[in-house]
Amino acid sequence: MISRRAFLGASAAAATFPWWGCGIASAATPDTVKVAFDDRSGAGETYAYVTGIAPDGKVVILKADGTPYNPPSPSADQTPLAEDCAIPVKSLPQLSVPKMAGARIYVVTDAKLDFFVNPGPALVHPSFVNTADPNHGRNWSFCEFTFNDAVLFANISYVDFVAIPMGLHLKTTGSGDQTVPGLPAASLDPICDALRAQGGAWAELVDAGSDGRPLRALSAQHRADRFTGYLDGYIDSVWQKYSGSDLTVDSQIPGLGKFTGRVGSDGLLAFTNGERFAKPVTADVWSCNSGPFALKDGDSAARKAIVPRLAAALNRTTLLDNPNQPDDENPAKFYTAAETNHYARIVHSRLPDNRGYAFPYDDVSPGPDFSGAVQAGDPDTLTITINALR
Template sequence: MISRRTFLGASAAAVTFPWWGTNLASAATPDTVQVAFDDQSGAGESYAYITGTTLDNRLVILQSDGTPYYPADPGGEMTPLDRDCAIPLKSMAQVSVPKMSSGRIYFVLDAKLDFFVNPGPALVQPDFLSSGDPNYGRNWSFVEFTFNNDELFANISYVDFVAIPIGLHLSTSGSGDQTVQGLPARSLDGICDELGQQGGAWGELVEAGADGKPLRVVSAQHRADKFAGYLDDYIGQVWDTYATAKLTVDSQNPDIGKLTGQVGADGNLTFDNGESFAKPVTADVWSCDSGPFVIKEGDSDARKAIIPRLAAALNRTTLLDNPNQPTDEDPAKFYQAEATNHYARVVHSKLPDNRGYAFPYDDVTPGPDFSGAVQAGDPDTLTVTVSALR
């Protein structure tokens, strides 16, 4: 099951099969993969931090010289790292990365990040939501990746926020190169301006620094309280429509096939295999992981396939007009409703190749690849381009 959630260890898999799912080499991956840095940020100083969990479940962080460091279990919470793990992009163009899962490559401009370890040991990630976090006022972003015995999977994610523009290029030993361009340089301010012009709570997604300039724009799921009831009318129209009409969801899995559903007298959208869904609220749509969209242990593969497709169609506000999901989806019709995920709309409008996760199930597709992922079983070098923030 190839998806961002599968590889990053989150609670649910999209059970989606994008085009790059067929490009995997059959041989085992090499012991290490090269990660190269193309620093086009224009910053006086720029640093990378590479973190993850080894395949035998140990916390690992690369040190400033590129060598692995395995923090010991600390004596208390919020214990600072006792090694310098800031890789200087001006003098370190490439590092060798061992296998790890749920990995991140952080980038920060004109500063360093503060990392802490809790008992476990467990890494305390920088917090982009709490102004009390020492990293909150710094310009930073990250790339997600997993590198295991089968493949390297890396993606540009805007699921949480947009900040420093980042692009990916993966070269391989034989299966071909892959590129995700990411947002162009100096995109952040334009995105903030457009969301501000949208009105309502959309402008409140912008987080500014002490100088008043935007640090980042967070996704709507992190301001869900500002959007209470926002999609109620649209969701109500969808539920009313499928009380009399049939909805077909293609699982895109040959073992499951297509499923047909209708809203019954109980108010639930129930499919012919028995899977049933209560009407979601706006926060459920934004997160894709609450209310009826929670995937629990023991849920059927069919339910795991239906949830991403319902959540994607509601984020893109296409579910009302397209009863064949995602088969008849037309990207030109995404985000066209007055009340829609304008964060995802604006982000995608800036992406030159339209590729990047703007919500968790942005890899649901009738064919074209909307995800910001590169993936191969024979990886050689992952090059990360860091562009100018402004």
């Protein structure tokens, strides 16, 4: 399985797994892939937007007729996109999409989205946290994909929020079809009800629309200031345990092997390969990308393998009980601690096959696939199912 993090940007600098050993055929992919929409939203109109980084490094977004458009660099920030790039999926349910990296397919019902361009050019995407953004109160969501010479990789992501339920189906030319159903129709309200029932800061993750009904449920990382100290007791217990016993982390990468670590008198979790980690705080766990979990260019392959597995075990609150990560993980024990990532717990409880990213390293696994990704070197058609919000 290739990590979602390998595809968040135009390069694979933050990859959890290397390209080799990922099971993708080495034959070149076609020049374009078909992207189709199965609109079950019940909306009067549904629009899609497809955008990413072209192989030449330019920003690309498809126009309303499905043809590629490279917006020029404007003279000022927040310049409105000059072309209409709202694809009406009811009248244009299938597109021919060229290769692009770090890409997204947005869907929005009964409205269009506003995209802007900053000098560069840099495309300004819709915001789900900035209430001043014109898109904030609209009903939209997205899936992620990268399509390059080796593979089409697409995933359903709840890393940021839950809104319109979406599913994926990948038809290939010979390697077999793949399906990720995602959240069923009308999943948002029960998820928000469960967050409210959890109480405390979890109830604050519900983002209501102008009608007072839930519009989206935010991941805890976007309300991290409400969770200060939330996991302190658990993390302290983990650090205390591994000051007196070994923690083993399996890189799951051929040739890289396993790493053994202990917490030293300096408070750092030190592995025998030389990698050292300070004690994280709750916000580091929720984001998987700050404090000791922040990865940068030049970090070793070992560190890039250890970080996801530590972050995943802390989100799932299994690190205290399982010193062999992630080999001896038992999914039945995920999120069973009183203080845990209840957003991820609740989202996974609604997924029919338990597959979908509820935090950035949700693809870490002893075997079962929790990631909600489809991928193939011989893609034919990627179908996006758009389910009803309620």
